[in-house]
């Protein structure tokens with residue numbers, strides 16, 4: 001048992017299962033992915049605490065509960081192609097990599113992307129492709145996607161991303177102001193693909209999406 005295993009189990013029990021996340025696959029994966037590898041050495045003691053943490057470049061690794069909530073909303077069964085906007089530390093990417101078939105992740109800050117790549121390789125997450133750039137445009141060559149997750153907040157639903165969601169696909173995205181937003185889940189209808197169901201998953205606070213569908217730096 002690695003020395004952080006107990007902390008991970010406690011994190012899942014109190015912060016995630018304790019807040020009504022019920023998808024067994026999500027709970028199991030969050031018990032195994034070593035979150036402490038994705039934070040700065042000086043913050044390792046806080047890696048399993050109930051909050052986001054700074055990762056440099058004025059960005060953050062999301063709170064474990066938010067990672068669980070967004071992942072559960074994607075309803076992953078194992079065969080999906082997933083698009084992630086905002087690789088950040090790569091922690092959410094690693095969770096997706098263990099739950100889906102392929103993950104395409106876009107990060108605008110090159111140094112974060114290359115740090116994440118190294119950790120993901122160390123964890124054998126070879127089903128992840130990372131690209132540096134403005135994720136607002138999505139990843140056209142690889143579209144459509146069964147699931148899309150945006151881990152930076154947009155002022156409105158990013159239309160290029162919505163267009164890359166396959167029939168039956170799920171998308172989670174924080175939309176709102178620069179300080180507070182609402183986390184939304186969009187589901188594209190299988191029977192009538194022009195129809196999108198919109199669900200409110202609650203209030204949240206994300207760093208800003210910077211780019212075409214976001215804010216200026």
Ligand code: SAM
Pocket residue numbers: 059060061062085086087088089090091092093106107108109112133134135136151152206207208209210211212214
């Ligand atoms: N999920 C990440 C994790 O677990 O570490 C947290 C990501 S952090 C909250 C949001 C990330 O989105 C930041 O790394 C930021 O640089 C990135 N970002 C912001 N705007 C972006 C854009 N237009 N395209 C790609 N990445 C973007």
